[in-house]
Amino acid sequence: MNWQQACELPYYGGADLGATWDREHTVFKLWAPTASGVTVQLFATGTDAEPGAAMQGEHPMQPAEDGAWSVTVPGDLNGVYYVYVLQFPDGHGATVVDPYARAAGANGQRGMVLDLNSAAPEGWQQDARPDIPPHSRAIWEVHVADFSADEHSGVPEAWRGTYLGFVPADTTLDGDGVHPTCLNYLKALGISHVQLQPIFDYATVDETAPGGYNWGYDPLNYNVPEGSFSTDAFHGAVRVRECRAMIQALHRAGLGVVMDVVYNHTYHTDSWLERTVPGYWNRRWNNGQMTNGSGCGDDLASERPMVRKYIVDSVLYWAREYHIDGFRFDLMALEDVDTMNAIRAALDRLPGGERILMYGEPWTGGGTNLEGGAQPSDKRALDRLSDRIGFFCDDTRDAVKGNVFDSSNAGYVNGAPQCGYDVLHAVGAWRSGARGFRPRLATQVVQYVSAHDNFTLWDKLAAVARRGDYDAADGELLAQNRMAAAICLTCQGLPFFQAGEEFGRTKYGDHNSYQGPLSLNRLDWRRAHRPEFAALTAFYRGMLAIRRAYPRLAGAAGEPEPFLLALPGWLIGFVPETEGNDPVGQLVVYYNPERTRQWAALPSGSWRRLCDGTHAGTTPFGPICRDALELEPRSVTVLVAE
Template sequence: MQKYIIHENLKTDPGAPYLFGADLVHDGCNFAIFSKNGTSVSLLLFDNPSDTKPSHTIKLDEKVNKTGDVWHIFIYGIKEGQCYGYIIDGPYWPDRDGHRFNKHKLLLDPYAKAISGNYDWNVNAAYAYQVGSGLGDLSFNEESNFGCTAKSVVIDSNNFDWEGDKQLKIPLKNTIIYEIHTRAFTMDKSSGVKNPGTYAGLIEKIPYLTELGITTIELMPVHHFNHLENIRTNPITNEKLYNFWGYSSLGFFAPDAWYASDNDGVTAVYEFKQMVKAMHEAGIEVILDVVYNHTGEGNEYGPTVSFKGIDNSIYYMTEKGRHYKNFSGCGNTLNCNHQVVKKLIKDSLRYWVIDMHIDGFRFDLAAILGRDKHGNWQPDYSVLDEINNDPILGSTQIIAEGWDAAGLYKLGGFPSGWAEWNAKFRDDIRGFIKGDTALSGEVAKRIAGSADLFYYGDRKPCHSINFLTAHDGFTLYDLVSYNNKNNIENGEGNADGNNHNLSWNCGAEGLTDNQTVLSLRDRHMKSMMGILLLSQGTPMILGGDEIKYSKSGNNNTYCHDNRLNWIDWTLLEKNNNFFEFSKYLIQFRRKHPVLRREGFLKGVDSSGNEIRDISWHGIQVQEPDWGIDSHTVAFMLDGSKGETGAELDDNNIYVIINAYWEDLVFHLPSPGKEKTWFVAVDSSTEKGFYEVNKEQKVKSSVFNVRSRSLVVLIDKKQ
């Protein structure tokens, strides 16, 4: 017979160690948390997230409520919405063993599926040490933090009707990614949504996303974080600055409540699920930008929120205990290849796939996940390989940012199955379009799928995530409008952000009414958008680029909750021409399988029609110019089904890129048998493209390509 234990009028039993976190069932909830070096654990229950005193404090009995290194208890009568946290006691020896236990600090459950409440890191109580003490972080703080930290919240994971929703599983080669920030996308009044800045607000923009034609949205971090952590102010306006982007996770299972319509953690869970469900109904995948390389607890002088107080020496990579290895550039580095942290990462990812129906992930500074405890690169023996071979995660989109902040750069070096952000594509195309020399050969490699980086094992062109702009760095419009970053408003003396932008302002810095400059900028943008969507690989567009959104030259807007991040939707009407151009190219890519090949191009005729899968040209046919001073690239793609693997033959496509500052006349290769060349795209024209079935017939064997522009021809029967 089960023997119940009564704790402060609560009926309990020992519980189970199997599932970490708060596992709610019909008659109560099982709580379980790992702490190897903690000497005692107490579970605290709160009625509300803002409460400074718990309603119940239950000290777990090491003989009854502990199995191995897992502390656990089952409490009857617990319902969804119950707030809770942990207090864990143990040694406070940062300089000796890296232990930072403090029984006065309420800790978030690392497996909490909802988190509510706010933080105040401006008060001494938020820290495990005495701020201002001569001993620094070696001092000990006995103040309670209950009133200045968020609370974990119990969630009923089964209390949502998905109505048969499943992941869409769009093949990566057919994917077109659109990177957006949940709040920034709809926060501006011009968005016209009822719930601006929220998961619900994203639902209201689905018609726009479907019209644009992208297949997948990539959401910047939605894992729980503290958006109030930034202590700086804008030196120009004196407005408070924020952690807007969210690259400082504190809870890897909970969608952040800042994006809920009522700022509540429970609401965030349900509104997030509703958003994913609505996106799937519209045929749009949702992938998450996830940050498992570090947490928002910072270095030894950061606050104690969760991991530091649970088992600091296990969760973090430390230098002789006291100090943190900083491969992330954010103060600490998670010990990603310790078995407990590996479990946390994989359990979190599985939760987002199974319970939240997420289609895939982009891993921030993913090279860190391939480092061992000493910092050495060991990708095939790391969590990277385990994620790819996981029976649940292996079938999702897994995308790496292939470097970290400590100089480890492994683009192309990730285990099979991983796609990667291709920074070489970004840099080579940017440099070529702005007029840099000695790049035509490199541009050809990027257009053809970057085989020099990805041609090994079972990797394919689609594993190259091609991009020209992303959240960090210039927008596409700023890339052609600013020679220099303009980050003064970040409060760091313009020292933050990348100085190597490969940008060119086209003759005037920033805003201008010079029509010659504006026309040149437009041609450059059209050329870059064209190359992005015509290249082999998987394209990623930064949300807002298609309407010429500008951040006024700020290339590191991580701290602004204003129009430096908020999309200005009035630009859709103002720059509708470029929106229509971008939309056309997206549909062009989706229509032509020759742009989405399964395998790498080899420059040979595999189909037997006497046309190579790709042939390179210059001003003269079959004479590509790979010289130092070359500013042109031209190529022809064989659209036959024998080459593409499609059910029907596609058009042959001829692309000419003239990055030179003068017009050039290009001789054209022969089109397919009994076919004629037609102009589909000419970025030098005001519209930039011709409607389907209204393409302009080419009446000559040569074509005059305007300076700094792109032309796309398709062959078809007259």
């Protein structure tokens, strides 16, 4: 199906696709304009292997408006499983799970009719998104299983590695009552949002067997929570209730929840979507082969009208029914600009929707074939993208600690001070246009040095330094780690961290642990409380507190780029702009990438330390400084005027 043929298919604009439950009846509606017949089959269970498995009936669907098929089935069908069976004019048939299914059985092979109110934890109706000021935002990325799977996490064994691992508010290391873990730990860290790696239903983990692991970038059912994170994958309402309970617990702790979404491809080329309207949902080259910009060989054609509608509808569903606070888009450049702007506009129309975050990766994994003049959502499209759609800045990442694709390549903090040229531009969130892109707002720029992809920060620093003992609390690596974090937290923009970065998380040199094992990926809560690494965590906590206390560091209110000081060599110094002429409370920030102490001139006035490269916090410490200051090696220093 080419672009013209796709655009000639009828557009269904209704908000009622899927199974709309009512106590008296359920309305099933599917967009399948090229089908010659559609039937809905009902089942007692989500799989044939369960006790009591049986088909409960089948109902022919009737053509409705704009390419949709519909049937109303009487009775209370809450908890009934279903699939659609389609016939096509060429004689072939297909069985599909409803693309709009809200729940599913084990391994997502049947959708489930669901009364959403019956799948809500106690108090869900009172759950609300926390109101987090833009300057206080800081993202912490984690995989649901990694968070609590450690046997020392203090989480009840049955809940480890599940949605419910986020629920207990007072867990400690081995239950010792002293060393906080999991949510108890997060409440004191100072981050504002938890970004969850994919939590929608994905294809590569067998939900019926323990021990499976995957990061989840292999979508199966976009509007259904992943069953392997629930305590019961067989009964579809359980995963919905427990996923909501996780979000509710994070909200109760004052933390927002960002959902990592993968609308750029499906895991199977023969996906439910592609089976429903063959040839419509995926991009293709002129020879008919699906494009592979995702690295998975089946890019979704977001520029096509019903694909765009599906993505917008899905995002809105998660925002409304799961109270999600933000969306991180995987390989965002595979989504076209108009689709991303449509999502932003749709979220903004929700109550409080303007506060919902949107950001993504402004790149692809390979070539694709956008049609109809559509423009990819990469850094070259910033003039067309909403200025409230952010992007991960790989320029900052690589300048600070070295290129991610070369394990030995160094950056500003670990042996290549000449990268300071790029770090200078990172300070002002790249609004100078030095790299050919120009954000309009600092808050568009996600400033980070590690994420789930590639080496952990600790492992990258160890690789450059040629350290083989990842468990050793190496003093040089600790200094580099602190400096990298402090740069992210003193640059304008939105700071982002991989979970455990703040205690030297290691995967022992594995740069791509997407298939596990869980023992390698899980957060090591004993490591978090080793004294040397606990001190690193305290440094992160102090820097996060400084950022919250001095809002203009973030540039979130539209502040201009900081005023740069003239300093020798590769030292960097800057003064964040302030209103008025009163110097009290003014900050000055210095970066010293050298392995030796360096002298730097101070602006006029009296200054005291908030951070000396090792210790950080909002309470000034140390003697008053005037005229000049000796900076510690490999350090970020923050001073406040008195």
